[in-house]
Each structure stands twice: as C-alpha cells, then as structure tokens.
Amino acid sequence: MLQQKIPATVITGFLGAGKTTMIRNLLQNAGGKRIALIINEFGDLGIDGDVLKGCGAEACTEDDIIELTNGCICCTVADDFIPTMAKLLERENRPDHIVIETSGLALPQPLVAAFNWPEIKTQVTVDGVITVVDSAAVAAGRFADDHDKVDALRVTDENLDHESPLEELFEDQLTAADLIVLNKTDLIDAAGLQAVRDEVASRIARKPSMIEARNGEVAAAVLLGLGVGTEDDIANRKSHHELEHENGEEHDHDEFDSFVVELGAVADPAAFIERLKGVIAEHDVLRLKGFADVLGKPLRLLVQAVGSRIDSYFERAWAPGEARGTRLVVIGLHDMDEQAVRAAIAAAA
Numbered sequence: 001m002l003q004q005k006i007p008a009t010v011i012t013g014f015l016g017a018g019k020t021t022m023i024r025n026l027l028q029n030a031g032g033k034r035i036a037l038i039i040n041e042f043g044d045l046g047i048d049g050d051v052l053k054g055c056g057a058e059a060c061t062e063d064d065i066i067e068l069t070n071g072c073i074c075c076t077v078a079d080d081f082i083p084t085m086a087k088l089l090e091r092e093n094r095p096d097h098i099v100i101e102t103s104g105l106a107l108p109q110p111l112v113a114a115f116n117w118p119e120i121k122t123q124v125t126v127d128g129v130i131t132v133v134d135s136a137a138v139a140a141g142r143f144a145d146d147h148d149k150v151d152a153l154r155v156t157d158e159n160l161d162h163e164s165p166l167e168e169l170f171e172d173q174l175t176a177a178d179l180i181v182l183n184k185t186d187l188i189d190a191a192g193l194q195a196v197r198d199e200v201a202s203r204i205a206r207k208p209s210m211i212e213a214r215n216g217e218v219a220a221a222v223l224l225g226l227g228v229g230t231e232d233d234i235a236n237r238k239s240h241h242e243l244e245h246e247n248g249e250e251h252d253h254d255e256f257d258s259f260v261v262e263l264g265a266v267a268d269p270a271a272f273i274e275r276l277k278g279v280i281a282e283h284d285v286l287r288l289k290g291f292a293d294v295l296g297k298p299l300r301l302l303v304q305a306v307g308s309r310i311d312s313y314f315e316r317a318w319a320p321g322e323a324r325g326t327r328l329v330v331i332g333l334h335d336m337d338e339q340a341v342r343a344a345i346a347a348a349a
C-alpha cells in the first residue's frame with residue numbers, strides 16, 4: 001500500500017519573533033498528534049532545545065526533538081538537514097507531523113526546496129511555511145530602511161550588494177510564507193497593529209493569510225493541516241539572494257555575527273538585567289539569550305533579550321554535576337564590536 005506523505009510545517013521568522021514560544025504552545029495543545037521537531041538555532045548554546053525539552057509535552061518527547069546546531073539550516077541542507085530527515089523517516093515509529101523551526105537568520109527557500117530532493121519528496125510534503133512576525137519590532141521600524149547603517153556596513157564590506165540585511169531577510173521570510181502570524185500584539189495598540197499589517201502586506205506580492213497572536217497562542221488546528229505542498233511552489237517565492245544570483249552562487253550570513261559570553265555568578269540579577277539593557281541599546285545587539293548563575297540560588301536564570309526588551313525568569317534547578325556558570329549568546333550585525341560588547345557584559349555582571 002502506498003504510504004501517505006508525512007506533512008512537515010516550516011516555522012520561520014526573524015530572531016526573537018516568538019517561534020519557540022509558539023511551538024511550545026503547539027506541542028502542549030497538539031490534540032493527540034505525535035510531532036517530531038527539528039530545531040535549528042543561530043549561535044551554539046541550544047537554548048531553544050532546552051526550552052522545548054523542558055515543556056514536557058506528550059506530543060513530543062525528548063527523543064522527538066532533534067537539534068541542528070551546525071549553522072543555519074538553509075546553508076547545511078545537504079550535510080545536515082537531508083541526513084536528519086532520512087534518519088527520522090527510517091524510524092519504526094514515524095511521527096504524524098514534522099515541525100521544523102528555522103534559525104531566525106535562515107532563508108526558508110533552500111530548506112523548502114530540499115523537499116523536492118528525491119529521497120524526501122516521496123515521503124514528506126511541506127504542509128505550509130508559517131512566518132512569525134515580531135509586531136512590536138516592525139512597529140518600531142526594526143526592518144525599515146536604515147540607510148545610515150547600510151552605508152556604514154558598506155565601509156567595512158565593499159562587496160555588500162544589497163539593501164539593509166535585516167530588511168532583506170524580513171522580506172525573504174515573508175515571501176516564503178503560507179501563513180503569517182503577527183505575534184506580540186500585546187506590545188502595540190490597534191492603530192500600531194494596523195500599521196504593521198499594512199507594512200507586512202506592502203512587502204510581499206503574494207497575499208498569504210495573516211493572523212494575530214500573543215505569546216504564540218494559535219490553535220494547533222490553525223497551524224497544522226494547511227495542506228499546501230509548498231515545495232511545488234517554492235520556485236515562485238525567490239529570496240533576494242536568488243533573484244540577485246540566478247547563477248546559483250551560495251548565500252551566506254556574513255552580515256551577522258554571534259558569539260558566546262561566559263561569566264561567573266551574578267550577585268544582583270535585577271541590576272544585571274538593567275545593565276544588559278544598556279549594553280544592548282548602546283551596541284545595537286539584535287538578540288541575546290542564555291542563562292545566568294545567580295549567587296545563592298538553586299535555579300538558573302533564563303535570560304531572553306530581543307532588542308532591548310528583556311524577559312528573565314528562574315527556569316530550572318541546576319542539575320546535579322552540571323557546571324554552574326553564566327552563558328549568553330549574543331547576535332548582532334557584523335560591525336558589532338565584539339570585544340567592547342564582551343567587556344560591557346562582563347562589567348554588567
């Protein structure tokens with residue numbers, strides 16, 4: 001008997017838009033579906049995997065969560081993604097649905113195109129590409145033209161052949177979408193939200209549905225079962241890079257940089273977070289996440305910054321034998337002054 005293709009949902013969206021939060025909610029409300037999750041993160045701390053494994057959802061046990069940490073999934077399709085999928089499909093107990101979280105810097109197009117590779121195409125289809133948007137960041141003009149910044153980047157990289165890297169990536173992720181989730185609606189008012197809708201719509205020729213969400217709360221029935229088969233249409237959703245380099249030149253993420261800062265224990269977490277806000281604003285850090293060791297506390301403090309908004313909460317106890325310490329991934333544009341950011345974070349602790 002012909003086996004039914006397994007549907008795979010690709011969840012994309014810029015750094016910190018709320019992808020992991022939405023997936024966590026999805027796993028906890030999956031209505032009996034068994035989900036396998038492939039997570040790809042930029043920066044090598046594996047925070048998303050930790051957050052999702054910690055959610056204890058029955059729909060997706062720790063075994064069903066696969067982390068791809070070898071750079072952006074769109075650059076490692078042949079070496080990482082295809083072998084991972086092949087292994088997943090060999091399992092006796094195949095999942096009902098596959099969910100793939102791309103890194104916040106990934107171009108979804110090469111990933112979706114990989115579903116046309118013969119070894120995958122016969123067994124899996126892309127149920128849909130869902131692009132999560134940080135509505136507050138759009139409203140604040142995060143993805144709007146920043147000509148000063150682009151000009152500054154050109155000084156250090158004369159080969160820079162396109163507009164603002166943030167703007168391009170934002171548009172590429174929207175271009176790939178079958179469904180757009182305007183997340184973080186709690187942070188803006190109705191007029192702001194309408195402006196975000198208009199801006200998002202103005203950036204893409206196709207008109208995928210847009211829905212609004214806070215904390216990624218969207219019913220599983222809305223996210224899963226779109227039934228699009230996006231791999232058959234991906235050639236019509238070209239990224240800026242594909243349009244500029246029709247000759248097949250490889251893309252990269254050279255416009256962005258990430259590094260991990262490791263520190264000892266923090267004495268006053270509230271003061272640390274306040275000082276981090278200052279560092280982020282001064283150096284235009286795009287995303288900072290990780291955890292802190294707080295003196296005298298048995299739990300580790302999870303730190304999540306998107307721009308200068310920081311969430312932090314005591315997440316879980318340090319495991320027996322686990323080395324305590326503060327570890328933070330910092331992501332910014334490639335002109336970010338790594339040494340200055342490192343020194344400023346160390347001084348903030």
Ligand SMILES: Nc1nc2c(ncn2[C@@H]2O[C@H](COP(=O)(O)OP(=O)(O)OP(=O)(O)O)[C@@H](O)[C@H]2O)c(=O)[nH]1
Pocket residue numbers: 013014015016017018019020021022041048103104105183184185186187213214215216287304305306311
């Ligand atoms: N206020 C508010 N915060 C949100 C919302 N959704 C997510 N967040 C917070 O935004 C931060 C980033 O959320 P994540 O779900 O980790 O974002 P992500 O897209 O997975 O981030 P990357 O994987 O780093 O690209 C976290 O601190 C979340 O708690 C929302 O709707 N409103």
